Amino acid sequence: MTVALGEADLPMIRSRRSSAVARGDRRPWTFYALAVVFTLYVAALYGPMICIYILSFQDIRGGLVFPMKGQSLHWFIDLFTQVRTGDVKGSFDRSIKLAALVTVITLVVSLMAGLAFRRRFFGDTVVFYLMIGSLVAPGLVLGLGIGLLFQWIGISPSWYTSALGAQLSWTLPFGVLVMFAVMSRFNSVWEEAARDLGATRWQTIRLVVIPVLAPGLVAVALFGFTLSYDEFARTLQTSGSLNTLPLEIWSMTLNVTSPSLYALGTVTTIVSFVIIGACIGAIIVINKRRGVRATGH
Structure with a gap:
């Protein structure tokens, strides 16, 4: 027999949990061991970045190296001057x-591929594995x-030709x-429903498909930008x-022996976090507008 719990049962559950803690019921030792391992993992992952x-x-x-000598923005100014x-x-x-170029191409091709693979076609498995x-x-x-x-093929390697092709792969x-x-x-x-109302195929994609898929498209754009930028x-x-x-950062490690290299790492990290934050904010705004439209207020 299944018993449904309501809001009236929450105080009773909380009181039982408090009494269990008061009786001395504690978590097993494995919880604390795993917590220590996780803490060490986070420290090893973010510790070097924080030091930089x-x-x-x-x-x-x-x-x-440490100890740190003074505080200023000298190395950020030196970096760009x-x-x-x-x-x-x-x-x-x-x-x-x-x-930006990689993001646009990745977004368009990914959307086209997503629309195309909704139905089976001859050689779809081969095309998928090639991608x-x-x-x-x-x-x-x-x-x-x-x-x-x-x-x-006669095209000189450059950042907007061969590098573009390499990053798209x-x-x-x-x-x-x-x-x-x-x-x-x-x-x-x-x-x-859109076609029943008389919308053309392009209108259906522009007014129905793309708005519904907007959060996912933002995620694809974020993947494309961050993977290309790094x-x-x-x-x-x-x-x-x-x-x-x-x-350029890699070449600087060979001849630059000043904190300006650290300043460059800080700047690139800030740019990455700004892009990620903008994408997350766009997804939140899209979902909030969608919720407002669904509720009508």
């Missing part, structure tokens, strides 16, 4: 432009192959997989003579 952020705010006397630290402005500009096959290929090898391919599989998950929850009844292995062999930001 702290050391980037030193003054001109600062070094690469001194040429000796590297082409930070140019590499950042190229990375942002490349990531995700690049995930299992080593990034350096794949990037080298793409660079050689562009040279063979990395972002498209993730975008398609996310879109498949989103499309699995899409109800085709909404499309049928990509190193595939870009190393395909960017040509001009570095993207990850490549």
